[in-house]
Amino acid sequence: MTAAQPVFVLVRPQMGENIGAAARAMWNFGLDRMRLVAPRDGWPNPRAVALASGAGRLLDNAGIHATTAEAVADCDYVFATTARPRGLTKPVVTPEQAMTETRALLAEGRRVAVLFGPERAGLENDDIARANAIVNVPVNPDFASLNLGQCVLLSAYEWRRQTADILPERLELAGADPASQIEVEKLAEHYEERLSEAGFFFPETKAPGMKIALRNMWSRMPLTRPDVQILHGVLRQLTRARSRGE
Structure with missing residues (x-):
């Protein structure tokens, strides 16, 4: 993997299964830098390994930290994902905008982290206060709760979409030559x-x-x-x- 990629930080994740699902989502889209902040059930977690389904190397290499501050101490810019307004004055961007900015920051040699909160209530204000910007997913306002793995997947997808050489449309000819x-x-x-x-x-x-x-x-x-x-x-x-x- 290229060194120029963001770090995904799972803050106080509660279930090993969701950590594994997040690792799998990251690896699907070419990301392999994961950090964990105070996972509720300790670490390592066999349930996380089971759900990672081939992305176990991310879990093996994941950094373990006691606090959010410690997890992002070496980063120059931090995004915090949240579905709810928190009364904090910060730029609010979509996942697409966040990954566009991430790519630009990395190109300047700066280190970027993206924070993802625990499943039950998301990031706390103390976590978000350490971020430079908020990532807000435009979900249904009547049902804004996103699973941790889903939230990670959305951000990882936007990263991959903007960095991979992906054609907007292509036709699979199944081995057949096009007609002249x-x-x-x-x-x-x-x-x-x-x-x-x-x-x-x-x-x-x-x-x-x-x-x-x-x-x-x-x-x-x-x-x-x-x-x-x-x-x-x-x-x-x-x-x-x-x-x-x-």
């Missing part, structure tokens, strides 16, 4: 010819526009070579059936 322009052209001609024989282009005055619309439809479709072969075969079979009067 000439193959799509021949398919369009085949259908146009057979549809003309069947009297599809009616009335005649609308035929040119209908043909253009069909050509446009074929060009929009991400066809593979097997797709083209199947569509040719479908039309041939329909034509044979029609000629037999079926």
Whole structure:
């Protein structure tokens, strides 16, 4: 893993299962720096290992601290995640904004931490007072409670989304080659010819526009070579059936 990444600090986590789920979420998105502040059930915790599901190395290397102040002592900038207003004057950002700022800070050589509170009530004001900014997830105001693992996953996802080379959209062709322009052209001609024989282009005055619309439809479709072969075969079979009067 790259050294330029934020530290995720779980403050007084109550359940080993949630620590493990948080580790798994972090590792899913390429983060491996975890710190724990006074875990309720002590450490190490076998329940955390069970839920980490392959991300046990994060737990093995996690830093254990007695207080939040100790956990973030070497950090230059700290975000605190909370779903509730706390009466503290601080910048409030979304997870997306927080990770954008994190990336910029890390690029300057600064160390960044993100605090996540315990499951029952979240971070206390004493924890948040040590942060430079608050991360607020835009959840349903009538049900704002997020599981610890979910909150970690949201932040980790935003980190990965902004740092990985991810295409906005891609087509999985399952090993098939895309159809060439000439193959799509021949398919369009085949259908146009057979549809003309069947009297599809009616009335005649609308035929040119209908043909253009069909050509446009074929060009929009991400066809593979097997797709083209199947569509040719479908039309041939329909034509044979029609000629037999079926």
